[in-house]
Every structure is written in C-alpha cells, then in structure tokens.
Amino acid sequence: MTARRIERILPGHRAIDDGDMLLWRALPLSERVSLGPFVMLDHYRHASRRGIGDRPHPHAGIEVISYLLEGGVEHRDSEGFRDRLGPGDAQWIRAGRGILHAEQPTGGRHGLQLWTSLPPAQKLIEPAYASFRAAEIPELQCDGARVHVVAGQVVGQMAGQMAGQPSACIGPMKTTTETVFAHVHLDAGAQVTLDVAAPELGAYVLDGRLAIAEGAPVGPGALVVLGDGTRVTLSNAGDAPADVALLGGAAAQGPILFGGPFVMDTEERMTQAKRDFASGRMGRLDGVPF
Template sequence: MSQRRIETIVASDRVIDDGDMRLFRALPMDGQESLGPFVFLDHYRHHSRRGIGDKPHPHAGIEVISYLLDGSVEHRDSVGFRDRLGPGDAQWIRAGRGMLHAEQPDGGRHGLQLWTSLPPAMKFADPDYASFRAADIPELDLPGATVRVIAGTVNGTTGPMRNATHTVFAHVRLQPGAGIALDIDAKQLGFYVLEGEMQGPEDEALGPGTLATFGPGTGITLQAAEGQAASIALVGGDPVEGELVFAGPFVMDTPQHARQAQQDFIDGKMGRLDGVPF
C-alpha cells in the first residue's frame, strides 16, 4: 500500500454568515475546480426553517448528493419522487437531462450538498432518485474513530450509493488526537473538515472549512489535532470526464449543451413543480 501525502490545503469561501445560516463552499474554487468527479461542495448549518434550495429550482448534467448530519428535510421533485431525510441519511439524484426539485427543512439543519459531473455520454440521461437511511450505511469502528462509507470502498467496506463514475464519499469522526490509516482506491482524493481540527503535514491545525487534497497512492493517514476531536468528509474518485461548463445549476461538457439545458428549462421540458418554470 503506497502512502498518499497531503499536497494542497485550501480555505473554502464563506458564502453566507448572517447569524442564522453559515455556508462554506469548498468546490469549485480558484485553482481547484474539481476533486475526482466532485465539482461542487457546500457545507451548511442553519437554525430556522429557511434553507438552501427550499424553493423549486432545476439541475442538469450532474448527480446531486446530500448528506444530513443533523435535522430533517422533505424532498420533492418534478419526476414525482417525494422523500424525507433525517440525521445520518444520504440522498442521490441523477439530474441528467434536467429536473426540478425543492428541499424544505423542518427546522435547523446541518449537512453537505455535493455535485458530481456526469460523463459526457450521460449528460442527458433520464433523471433518477435514491435515498439511503442511516441504518443502511455501513460503519467501520476503528480505534479512536468511526468511518461511515456512503459511496466507494474504504478498508474493504463498500457504501450503498452507486454513481455514474467511480466515486468515494465517507464521513469520518476522530476522537481527540486520534490517528487512523485507511486503504482507499481512488485516482483523486481529499478531505473537507466539518468540525474540530485535523493535523496538517507540518503539524498545523486544519480547522472547519478546510479542503485538503492528497497526492497519488492508495493509503492515507488521518490525524486529529492534539486535544481536538474532528469530523471530516472524504471525497474523491475518478477525475471528471470531458470539459466543465458551469451554467448556474447546470454543469455540461460543451457551451452548446449548456445552452440546450437552459432552453429545455425555459421550454418546460424539465417538468413542473409549483408552476415552475411558468
């Protein structure tokens, strides 16, 4: 098992911090457009029922992955799927050629929303949906740590989420000062600090909102800072296929496909939700 080393450390953007909601955005960033198939990473915490994405809005060209650490939320979309997520639940949406959805929180909520870019051949695939309850997500109990594997394989344990391309997504919780070694097969890999502090390559403290990326290899060592517990999201997998064209909630591989997605939304081809888009 060849050991990966941390190569880059980036502080995410604080997009919202108004007393009720705090939102960090770690992807895309200047110099860090993607990590594996992931092209978007939002980490949010809010206290009221106001939420990100609570009004009907479209997506296309991506898989939308949600992971709820605390609180609950109701999901509905223009394809006809309705669901309710609670703490520890995960959600997968293949937006493909386009769909509308909305997420209404019941109250305060803490979680992640991530996007993975669909391969060029799947940009206009039919939309699909799946959710995974906390009890169905496998958890590794290691000395000083737990690892919940949502997608991909960590130490031989495979998560239930199936993505269009090889994807790794796991939630790791470390006790104060604890360190663990993990074996993960991913061409690109990194971690985002949710809470607490991790120890960096120069023994520096990596606090909430930090995105660290590893170099090549299969094995990683994760170390919580001395006297500090830590909660992190491991993200990675195969690199994005094709070009990346960001057009708001649409991520396509060519400008022509981005314009087609925008026109499909205007023409109502992504369905209706509370009268949107008309």
C-alpha cells in the same frame, strides 16, 4: 501500500454568513475546479427552517449528493419522488437531462451538498433518485474513530475483538463515475489509517482540527488535496471531536462549464438546458417554470 501526502490545502470561502446560515464553499475554487468527479462542495449549517434549495429549482448534467449530519429535510421533485431525510441519511439525484426539486428543512440543519459532473456521454441521461438511511450505510469502527462509507470502498483496521484485522466497507450509493465519499468521526486524540484507492482524493474538515500524515493541523472549511498513493492517516489535532469528509474518485471527464444549476461540457448543451427548463421539458413543480 503507499502513503498519501498533502499536495495542497485549499481554504473554502464563506458563500453565506448572515447570522443564521454559514455556508462554506470548497469547490469550485479559482485554484481548483474539481476533485475526482466532484465539482461542487457546499458545507452548511443553519438554525432556522430557512433552506438553500427550499424553492423549486432545476439541475442538469450532474449528480446531486446530499448528506445530513444533523436535522431533517423533506424532498420532492418533478419526477414524482418524495422523501424525508434525517441525521446520517444520504441522498442521490441523477439530474441528467433535467429535473426540478425542492428541499424544505424541518428545522436547523448541518450537512453537505455535493455535485458530481456526469461524463459527456451521460449528460442527457434520464433522471433518477435514491436515498439511503443511516442504518443502511456501513460503518468501520476503529479505535476512537467511526467511518461511515456512503459511496466507494474504504479499508480500515478494526477495533475490539477484531483489532488489527483489515476490513473493507463498500458504500450503498452507486454513482455514474467511480466515486468515494465517506464521513469520518474522530474522538479527541484519535487517529485512523485508511486505504482508499481512488485516483484523486481529498479530505474536507467539517468540525475540529485535523492533521494528515505529518502535515500541520487544519480547521473547518479547509479542503486538503492528497497526492498519489492509497493509505491516508487522519489524526484529531484538537481537544474536541473532529468530523471529516473523504471524497474523490476518477477525474471528471470533458470540459466543465457552469451555468447556475447546470453543469455541461459544451455551450450548445448549456443553451439547450436553459431552453428545456424555460419550456417546461424538465417538468414542473409548484408551477415552476411559469
């Protein structure tokens, strides 16, 4: 197995920081637009019931992946799906040709919202929805580390009676493009070595201080882009627990054009998505669009 080394460290920027909500955006950045198929990485924490998507709004051309570390949210959309998510739960929305949804927090939250760009041939696919409870998401338990694998495959060395034995976890979320997404929790002083075969891979620091391989420690809000290889060693470099999101996969296909909540590959498709929303072809939710 070849060890992955740090290729680049990209500091996220504070898209919102108003005393109630802190939202770090680590993708897209001027230095890098995508990592694997991921084209947006928002990491948020807020104390009130205010949300970032609590009013009905559209998406098209992407998959929306949500993961909650703390708190809860109620979901509803124009396809008729209704759901409620709690700590450790994950959600997948294939927006495709277009969908409207709204997310109403039940209180303070801490979590991630991620977008993957659908391949050009799948940009206008029919919308779909799925959610995964914390109990359904497989976990690797290593010495001082817990790895929850939401999507893709992660291999780690087991602790306890199975110490030293490699174990593979495959996440229940099936995305359109090859994708890896896992939440790694490290106790103070803990270290874990994982094998992840994704063509592109990065580590985003949610909390604590993280060291990768022989690199200097990085703190919350940083996206560490890793080089070629399969094996990655994560070390908690602080005195408190650390949380990290591992994410990546096959590179995004085609041009990536952003238009608010839409991500398309051509200007023509972007224009059509905006028309479809305005005309109601993406559906309606609470009278939107008017």
